[in-house]
Amino acid sequence: MGTRFRHVSPVSTAVALLTLAATLTSTGSAQAAATRVRSGSSSDVSRTSWQGPAFTMNGDGKIIPGSMSAAIDAIRGGTGSLDVVVLAGSAPTSGSTTPECDAAMALPGVNSCTTWTLTAAADGNNSQVNSDIRNAEFVYFAGGDQCRYAAWKGSALEASVESVAAKGGGSGGGSAGHHINSPVVYDACKGSVTSAEALANPYDSYITFTTGMFDWANYSGVINDSHFTTRDRMGRTMAFVARAIKDGRTSGGKAWGVGVEEGSSLLLDKNGTATLYGKEAFVVLGDHQPEQASSGKPLTFSDYKIWRLGPGQTYDFKNRPTCGYYHRSVTNGVADPNLYTGTLQSTCSPTGGTSTLAETEANDTRATADDATALTYPATLTGSMKSTSDRDYFRVAFAAGERVTIVCAIPDGAYDADLYLLDSSGSTLARSVNDGAGTDESLTFTRTATGSSTYYLELDAYQGSGSSAYTCTLTKG
Template identity: 30%
Template sequence: MTDVTGSSGQTTTTSTTSTSVDTGTSEGEDLPPPKPDALTHWVTGDPADADVSPTGPGLILMGGSTDVDAAFTWQTQYLAGGDVVVLRASGADGYNDYLFSAIGGVDSVETLRVDTPALAHEPYVAWTIAHAEAVFIAGGDQAVYMTAWKDTPVEAALMHVYARGGVIGGTSAGLAVLGEFVYAAYNDSVIEDEALLDPYNMYMTMDRDFLALPPLAGVVTDSHFTARRRLCRLIGFVARIVEDGWAPQVLGIGVDKETALVIGPDLVGEVLGAGDVHLLHSNGPPQLCTAGEPLAYAELEWYTLAPGATVTLPTGAPAGPPTLLSATDGALTPAYDCAE
């Protein structure tokens, strides 16, 4: 495994003046729109579109910290030797050499740093994403991702990749934006026990309608799960989504660091890496979920999947009995320490 989230590569940023052109999302188009001057990007490998047909679709849900080599190797079976795009709003090109040389099996890796809605509306950005066989969203700040990318051509281009049979993935903040429901962290991160003490506190900023990936319908995700003691806040996310009428039933997926859940075209997910994947099923509406009051929510089903375990999504019902969790007066039963 390689930790590349904050590393920098050696390739050179290239840019040209942008003009208003059709973004184009069909693989028969050979020439991309001009690159905008404001876009920072890096290309390793052949900069021309590979023009191949991926055989997925697939998803990579990665929990943060050191990346999972096995997950990136897994995706190559669906890419037909095509192109990978790394999408981020900060950082540099640390994934380029890693994915092109260390993992291999692809024609190119291009990192796009898209940190504003203006860049997300650039035709070159949408064209490049849409023509990729895989797109991986790096770690960073999901509030920036949602602010910059939601309701822009980036959103449609990501969905186009998946519909073509490509692979969409993300780690840490990149994982946070993949589900139907998103903990957007618009007011900074919520401390775990705050979610139970007041599920409507100012840090519990939820959002939706960014991506609509079928295996993640009715799903909210969280990363760094065990290391940062995030079970309590995941319960808060699930309670809010049900209470606000966004969905009658919700599945929370928490992924440990150095761990990935990979989901193939058969909708079966497999746990890869060093840690576990945690599934939290809602249990109808919470008994009490209101501003300024501790959450009361009884008998949610919690499953823990070890490396090698599988689950079919979006139902998320693995074999074996669950642990039943209840939230009352800011605490969990069975007892769980929410403090990181």
């Protein structure tokens, strides 16, 4: 039996050394100090109320323009601008020193973005850091190492981030930043674990958790995981879920794993609905005690319920579904095959009418728009950009005071399509024009009590074309 070598987090021993590091900093050693870089306006936005909270859960460290734009719009109610703070545990080793703020500042509705690089647990009590966070409306945790972030549990920083969500702002992050935004955090403070290792021993010494830090509304009982499909992390998420149930880290004898793939993001809105931007994400439910989960023994757990979310699809974390899943099990440390796909054991059927509509050409003008006014919500519209001059129109209807979010998932690398919402006379009310083939588009609109109830959703081929289908999801509330 050979020696097992595994990647050890750069801060695997940092938890033990953070106190020393903080001491060295205070005594003037060469330990790096907290650094601050601000982009945009030097003054914070002053406003009495915000419309969130909203949260972004990203599969890798990058900001996803579609989900971030949707979060910004939800928080500011579609008007005005807001301030963003990015928290990082270390500086990038190449390229821009503020990549997340670079991406945020390119989005509509961002007044400023401040990057704080914090290197010690004591930085969580830095007064300037906490002032910037409390004055912001969105806090983004960068990729890196979630053990650094877990070290801020109980600090002023934790309370400051919670205050942002409480006032109607939001939080999010990618990779390590995704991990820290779940109530049960796989903190990786002793190193990283693979799926095979976790299934062989769910009490492996490399599997450590932090609980009781952030517990966002409607997101209880959840353990996040990132880089999900690319790094084959379904197995370890299954082990994390079993551990959470067995150890009593969640209530009611249930736990949910949320795995997000690279290039993807889940936007969790104030009503508890998570919408997928990008490629795919998975929700893994364990709803009973594991048949075997103990130190040194392989895991046995029957009938996990797994939901796979594709572009534009949603999962209701407030009213958690009892349909639409497939089953997978683990027996003596060996998981069933085909963990990432399966036959649905129970399908979710819409009530009250049809909820989907595929475009029918020619629908290139408002006069020839496909009629989507009778769809039940959440509603789904599909089509494709068949030529570089293609325009697809859908007629929709909104009641007075209704707030509608439209998310269009554009097929990866296929073409660049732009999204517009028009009034009955064809004037543009809102638009989303993110650059890049395969980049999602989204917007939020609230109808006033006056004027026509008829509107038009327009998709334009900005660059490129193809037969791959886009999917637009419309939700109300």
